[in-house]
Amino acid sequence: MKKTYISIDLKSFYASVECMERGLDPLNTNLVVADAARTQKTICLAVSPSLKSYGIPGRARLFEVEQKVKEANARRRAKAPKNMIEGKSVFASELNENPRLAIDYIAAKPRMALYMSKSTQIYDIYLRYIAPEDIYAYSVDEVFIDASAYLKTYGLSGHDFARLLIRAVFEETGITATAGIGTNLYLCKIAMDIGAKHTEADADGARIAELDEYSYRRLLWEHRPITDFWRVGRGYAKKLAKKSLFTMGDIARCSLGKSSDYYNEDLLYKMFGVNAELLIDHAWGYEPCTLTEIKSYRPQRKSLVSGQVLQSAYTYDKTRIVVREMMELLALDLVDKGLLTNQIVLTVGYDIENLSDPERRNAYKGEVTIDGYGREIPKHAHGTGNLPFSTASTKLTADCVLEVFDRVVDENLLTRRISITANNLVTEDEYKRECEKKSAEPEQLSMFDMLANSDEPIKAEDLPSEEPYDDRLSSKNLAPVRSVAVESEAELGDKDISEDVLEKEKQVQEAMLKIKKRFGKNAILKGTNLQEGATAKERNAQIGGHKA
Structure with missing residues (x-):
């Protein structure tokens, strides 16, 4: 059965929530979520879409926002009639209509409890259409959905089903979203992160893109920068660039090389170890991991x-x-x-x-x-x-x-x-069971244990012979078998902490x-x-x- 996965990302989520709380249009308001009471180096949690249009990244420092807005206002002043600025506005529509207005923005103090509450509300909206086992919350503003079994039920295509979910969220919260649809989890994520950016927004501001293995290779094998792809950071990009590998297409071609060629998969494994397998799969648009496997995963070690x-x-x-x-x-x-x-x-x-x-x-x-x-x-x-x-x-x-x-x-x-x-x-409970198991196991003794636990002077005849067992080792010289709990209490004796304490x-x-x-x-x-x-x-x- 062909799988259909949908990834949905709420657009500038924190900024959109702040706009809606003020009764403002998130797509028309310049707003940044940052605590201005902190230093100018504080990170902005979100930047509204209209403010991003001035070249401000989503996770900028506050001083970077101020600098970008100052530069944009200098350009507006140079183009304004008589180089005069007569006011300012936080609304994109007013700024587009009146070149004499300077760009302004709202600095909203973060309210994390509000954002979590709103995220829960939106998740509940998804649950009206999707069973809990078919949805995975990737972050506070992003989810993965296995829509495979629902398309026939609702009589919709993947694109229309994604639009249905986005519109339901928009009508109740005023927050729009971007969605990606793919035949596996990786492709739906890439469709959302990269493909949707080049898709025209609908009336609600939503952007939806679709990818399968073949369209991924055709459209994105030459895409740059490679850091736009999921799990490829600056460190990966730097290592790849040293080998003249700049795109996902380059990585895919490298993986096809023969053992006698310079470019082959062994080169990638030398660079990234076992992670090269995932990188190669993603270069080809493959991702075997399913939503069921993600939900059933339990880490061996916890921290x-x-x-x-x-x-x-x-x-x-x-x-x-x-x-x-x-x-x-x-x-x-x-x-x-x-x-x-x-x-x-x-x-x-x-x-x-x-x-x-x-x-x-x-x-x-x-x-x-x-x-x-x-x-x-x-x-x-x-x-x-x-x-x-x-x-x-x-x-x-x-x-x-x-x-x-x-x-x-x-x-x-x-x-x-x-x-x-x-x-x-x-x-x-796990620790108690572990202690009980260890206490039931016999303790391996050594000559040093026996001598250390003996109250009598050490005599030559008390030393063990070369035989595996000697009756001369009386029971009073044997260290008792102790449980982990008793050992721990003994070790803690130096710190004057007992189990009662x-x-x-x-x-x-x-x-x-x-x-x-x-x-x-x-x-x-x-x-x-x-x-x-x-x-x-x-x-x-x-x-x-x-x-x-």
């Missing part, structure tokens, strides 16, 4: 990550405060999800000022790397801390991450980014979670959260690093 970009450069001491805060919140998150971890990974990125300031640069003797903007920056600090057993204890995890921090972070450098990962996650701490954590859920995350704070440089109080009022 939980907390990260933030600091609003200014932080000193060593202030960064240490934030690291503790982040770990304490991450530990609470583990308790809330019923998970345990036995490994904490810390990554701290340094600020550009460490090398732009002459005095600091002269003092720094460490390794230097290049950031995404081509600037020199000290190589980030990275370290791992292993816990004696799986736990969600705030004390144990905080002590662990601070030990890593003290070990790997340069106290003379300013920091800007922090990331903490809790690895090897297991549920409490850990259980009491867990009860406190659960009580804190109940209070926070009922009265808000800032209903209960620690003294650390009120110190200079602390960010937890502010972050508790955010979703995804932006105001809720």
Whole structure:
């Protein structure tokens, strides 16, 4: 059975929501979603379509928006009658009609809770037409749909069914969308990302494009830049360019080469390893993965990550405060999800000022790397801390991450980014079963175990003979078989933490979670959260690093 997949992307979603909340037309209003109260380097979460027409990318920095608008206004002034500007407007229609008006825009403060609520509302609209098992939320504003079984039911083509869904969303929310239709998940995504951009918009502003394997090769094999394609970033493009491979057609032809040719699939595998297989498939327009497989996928290893970009450069001491805060919140998150971890990974990125300031640069003797903007920056600090057993204890995890921090972070450098990962996650039930299984297994003893557990002086006759078993080894010299839980408690003895103490701490954590859920995350704070440089109080009022 031939498959039909649809990918739908809500157009400039955050900006469109903000426009609709103000009773404005998203397609006719210059609006950018960004917190102007932050620095000018803050990232814009969304830019309205009319504002993008001035060359502003969707994820620009606020200062880039201001610069582009300033340049556009300079051009308008030069073309205006008598080089005079007599006002300004945020509406594209008024700007098109009156050349004397300067371009203006609305800077809307992010409201993440509103966007999530609106996304849920739109997802519910899709569910009126599609069963949950046939739709996958790729992001807050984008979904994949397996429409194969629905076209016959509704008596529609893939194009008309996509239009039906888009119109239903538009009529209820005022938000328009772009859609791609393909014979596999990759092609519907590419049809939406690349093909729809060159398709005329309908009356509602929606753009819909279709691709199959053959039309993909005919229309997009020579398309540039190659970074427009899904999963091909600047790193991939740079490696490919070094081998004079610039398009998907180049990659497809390379994969056909004989083993004696310079260009063959072995060249791609040397460059990208196993990922070359996916790249080659996509070059030909193939994608074997289905929506059912995506939904049934369960990662072998689980982790939980907390990260933030600091609003200014932080000193060593202030960064240490934030690291503790982040770990304490991450530990609470583990308790809330019923998970345990036995490994904490810390990554701290340094600020550009460490090398732009002459005095600091002269003092720094460490390794230097290049950031995404081509600037020199000290190589980030990275370290791992292993816990004696799986736990969600705030004390144990905080002590662990601070030990890593003290070990790997340069106290003379300013920091800007922090990331903490809790690895090897297991549920409490899974860990209990693992402990019970290990406690039932016999323990392999060694001569050193026996000698270490003996209270009597070591005599020559007490040493084991070369025989595999000797009666002279009495039972009092044998170390007892211990469960993992007992071993862990013994290891924790140095830290004065027993199982009773850990259980009491867990009860406190659960009580804190109940209070926070009922009265808000800032209903209960620690003294650390009120110190200079602390960010937890502010972050508790955010979703995804932006105001809720």
